[in-house]
Amino acid sequence: MNMDCEIITIGDEIMTGHRVDTNAALIAQQLTSIGLEVRYRSSVGDSLEAMEECFRLAMRRARVIITTGGLGPTDDDITKRAIVKVFKRNLIFHEDILEDIRHRFAERKTEMPAINQNQALLPQGATPFPNKHGTALGICISEKGRVFIALPGVPFEMEQIMLDEVIPYFQRMNIGTPVKMVSLKTIGIVESELAELITPELSLDRNIKLAYLPSPSGIELRVIATADTDSEAKERAQKTARDIEGAIGHYIFGYDKDVLEGVIAQLLMDNDRTLAVAESCTGGQLGQIITSVSGSSKYFLGGVIAYANDVKINQLGVDSATIDQYGAVSAECAKEMATGCRKKFESDYALAITGIAGPEGGTDDKPVGTTFIGLSSIHETYARPFNFGTLRRINRTRAVYAALEMLRREILDIKEN
Amino acid sequence: MNMDCEIITIGDEIMTGHRVDTNAALIAQQLTSIGLEVRYRSSVGDSLEAMEECFRLAMRRARVIITTGGLGPTDDDITKRAIVKVFKRNLIFHEDILEDIRHRFAERKTEMPAINQNQALLPQGATPFPNKHGTALGICISEKGRVFIALPGVPFEMEQIMLDEVIPYFQRMNIGTPVKMVSLKTIGIVESELAELITPELSLDRNIKLAYLPSPSGIELRVIATADTDSEAKERAQKTARDIEGAIGHYIFGYDKDVLEGVIAQLLMDNDRTLAVAESCTGGQLGQIITSVSGSSKYFLGGVIAYANDVKINQLGVDSATIDQYGAVSAECAKEMATGCRKKFESDYALAITGIAGPEGGTDDKPVGTTFIGLSSIHETYARPFNFGTLRRINRTRAVYAALEMLRREILDIKEN
Incomplete structure (x- = not known):
């Protein structure tokens, strides 16, 4: 069954543009x-x-309505009040929900503020969707062939309820049409180059859509296929994905929900190898991304945030003459950082990043964004130069992913550019 | 004159969620x-x-309508076609606009693709708003006391026309009212507690709006005041902000665009102090956030990512007996990490974070989210226990900001809870 959907986001901060x-x-x-x-x-x-x-407008024109926001305990959270007026229902107090909220506060060893009692009120006849990370439940009302779902506005709470409750609920109710998406995760190539490589390989029919989603961690290429049946949609999506792979294979590091740090995790564990990092301009972000993978303690030993030059010299054994001669932002320094790091932590691999994140510190020779990434293994040590652009926030993230990609290519012995 | 506005964003990529x-x-x-x-x-x-x-709906319910997107030269850009249907006007060809577009291409030494001729078509009677960065003009139609403005969807083109053309146009037409916003940045207190402290202090009139914006780095509290004059709005917003400050003063770390890492930066520079970090569960994120401030090399020396216990022992001098007796996630270990870090880097302050980020590794005694943060200064060393919840991504970020807040309170000598 296909049904038009409406998404309604709620909050003054959305209307004033203070929140994207x-x-x-x-x-x-x-x-x-x-x-x-x-x-x-x-x-x-x-x-x-x-x-x-x-x-009211949504209930007239759409069949599936999802709202987000306005379910918190404070006075400006009035979504439930609007629901009871539109649906002409009363709010009913649920003792079991309040008990559960009290229990959560107790677990965190805080007393529950009285205002949280509001969270135990639900519109009559509504189905609650549990919230694992907060006290505002999702609310589902089914009426006149329409489904109205209200979710909290805190993004990670909303996301959890959406994934764990709403989507399974729609699947149980058989709401939706056959569609299959295959996502190819690429890194090390820009969007226009990707498009030039791919386009000649494809004869897209109108049941296939292609979307490029660029981000500092690479470009995600989505192939979205629709069909009359699930298996047909799947076949169509996979065939197109294979055609694209033929053209851009070694730029693809993963599929669908894969992230580069997760791919690296698997490669290191499969090969029983360990990793350590030495970071200057990224200040710890490489370590942070690596350890965002749960279980990373199996292969990640640790690192040195070598922000000051003294730290590079004293903690990583970089030769002060190297810094004097080539500068701290140089291939030579990146290599010595990587070697020193690998020895210090006795790891199989070490990655080192040194660069000019900006906005200050750029020169004609080495403008803002200039970055050198060093990699040291038992076999060899080398560094590669990059320029990741002038935006501090972006160039640091791009440096982190470029470092991980160097490691992926090293482990897999990929030589092509 | 006050007028209800509607913003309409156009594009399939918005509807599918592929673009935020x-x-x-x-x-x-x-x-x-x-x-x-x-x-x-x-x-x-x-x-x-x-x-x-x-x-059509917008023209019924709003007085000022701004659309963005769908003004490009390609087939899927059909905003102008929709405009001429709704407003029952013809598209008129403007030779001078085409000349201007040709001129731009000539300047870039490229030939103008024929498709760009579409850009010289405007709805009859529309006022064009020049686009400095692209070929799609903004379009303004005034009809039946309503203003309908269509802008291109490329963000920096839209922004330029909005700032240089649309806002001045509204000001000339005397559309708008005086408004002032003051933003209070808090940390270390949850939304409901904040509301309980604030509410008794306030007698909000309908010209004052209060908004709570929670995030893992704290809660932003926005005071938005409207009035008949700019100075009155400003006075009203500032008075309310002062009342709130009286109630929650020491939870406020900054105002408006302040971020905690920026406040810490200023405090360390003002006091001529240096900082180093030792991170276990956050894996480098504390360092990353600190170094997201440009110029952080003035006070931040570096850190150790002590993910493996061996690193805690060998690099930070944590006693292995401490880990055996209390565990790596303990106040004792956090204190030894902080002390060891401060000595190693010869910094004035050191922050240390050790915790169970999860999803694995929790026990009854120390569930996922349990975190100890250590602070060491020349005067003293102490650690505080926290529980930041079960989500790895969130609890690590909360740990980072809690650590920075401990440092802020240490430097400012704030004792209250």
């Missing part, structure tokens, strides 16, 4: 992934009247 | 800054029918 509406994108992605079409998207402030008007 | 809608936030901020109320926000895909429906 990332929730709507996340919900839209989830709905699209099960073949639902988001036909309407709207936002509304924390005003009862505006919310009612918005909900 | 940053344009809407930017336009909303601009409108809010001149006291216009964005009452409606909606998005629509690249479908003529859907766009017409959306524009």
Whole structure:
């Protein structure tokens, strides 16, 4: 069964533009992934009247409505009040929900503020969707062939309920159409080059859509196929993905939910190898990304954040003459950092990053964004030069992923550019 | 004159969630800054029918309508076609606009693709807004006391036209009202506790709005005041902010665009002090956040990512007996990590974080999220226990900001809880 969807994001901070509406994108992605079409998207402030008007319009024009925001315990969280007015239902107090909230506060050894009692009120006849990370439950109301779902606005709470509750609920109710998405994760190539390599290989029919999603950790290439049956959609998506792989194979580090740090984790564990890092301009971000993988203690030993030159010299054994001669941002320094790091931690591999993140510190010779990444293994030590652009926030992240990609290619012995 | 506004963002990539809608936030901020109320926000895909429906609804309910997207030269850019249908006007060809576009291509020494001729077509009676960075003009139609403005979707093109053309146009037309926002940045207190402390202090009139924006780095509290004059709005916002400060003063680390890592930077520089870090569960994130501030090399020396216990022992001098007796996640270990780090780097302060980020590794005694943060200064060394919840991504970020907050309170000698 196909049904038009509407996403409604709630909050004054959305209407004033003080918060970018990332929730709507996340919900839209989830709905699209099960073949639902988001036909309407709207936002509304924390005003009862505006919310009612918005909900009523949605109930007239859409069949599946998902709202996010306004379910917190404070006065400006009035989504439930708008729901009971639009659906003409009372709020019912649930003792078991309150017990559960109290229990959570007790676990965190804090007393539950009285205001949280509001969280135990639900519109009559609504199905609650549990919230693993917060006290505001999701609310599901089914009426007149329409499904109205209200989710909290805190992104990670909303996301958990969306994935664990809402999508399975739609699947049980058989809401959606056959669609299959295959996602190819690439790194080390820009969007226009990717498009030039891919386009000649493809004869896209109208059941296949291609989307490029660039980010500092690489470009995700999405192949989205629709069909009459699940297996047909799957076959179509996979065939197109294979054609693309033929053209850009070694730029692909993974598929779908793969992240480069997870691929690295698997490679290191498969080969029973360990890793340590030495970071200057990234200040710890490489270590942070590596340890964002749970279980990373199996292969990641640790690192040195060598921000000051003294730390590079004293902790990593970089020769002060190297810094004097070539500068701290140089291939030579990156190599010595990597070697020193590998020896210090007795690891199989070490990665080192040194660069000019900016906005200060650039020169004609080495403008902001200039970065050298060193890699040391038992067999060899080398460094590669990069320029990751002038934006501090972006160039540091790009440096981290470029370092991980160097390690992936080293382990897999990939020589092509 | 006050007028309800509607922002409409256009494009399939918005509806599928493949692009986050940053344009809407930017336009909303601009409108809010001149006291216009964005009452409606909606998005629509690249479908003529859907766009017409959306524009017609906007013309019924709003007085100022701004759309963005769908003005490019390619086939899927159909905003102008929807406009001429809704407003029942013809597209008129403007030779001078085409000349200008040709001229731009000539300047870039490229030939103008024929498809760009579309860009010289404007709805009859529309006022064009020049685009400094691209070929798609902004379009302004005034009809029946309503203003309808269509802008291109490329963010920096849209932003330039918004700032240079749209806002000055509204000011000339006397559209807008005085408004002032003050933002209080807090940390170390949850939303409901904050609300309980604040509410008794306030007698909010309807010209003052309060918004809570929680994130893993703390809660931002926004005071937004409207009035008849700019100075009155400012006075009103500042008075309310002062009342709130009286109630929650020591939880406030900054104002408006302040971030905690920036406040720490200023405190360390003002006091001529240096900092080093020792990180276990956060894996480098504390260092990363500290060094996200440009110029951090003035006070940040570096750190040790002590992920493996051996690293804690060998690099930071933690006693192996301490780990045997209390565990690596303990106040004792956090203190020894902090002391060892401060000595190693010869810094004035050291922060150490050790915890169970999860999802594995929790026990009844120390569930996932248990974290100890150590602080060492020349005067004293201590550690505090926390539980930051079960989500690895979130609890690590919360640990980083809690550590920075401990340092802020240490430097400022804040004793209250």
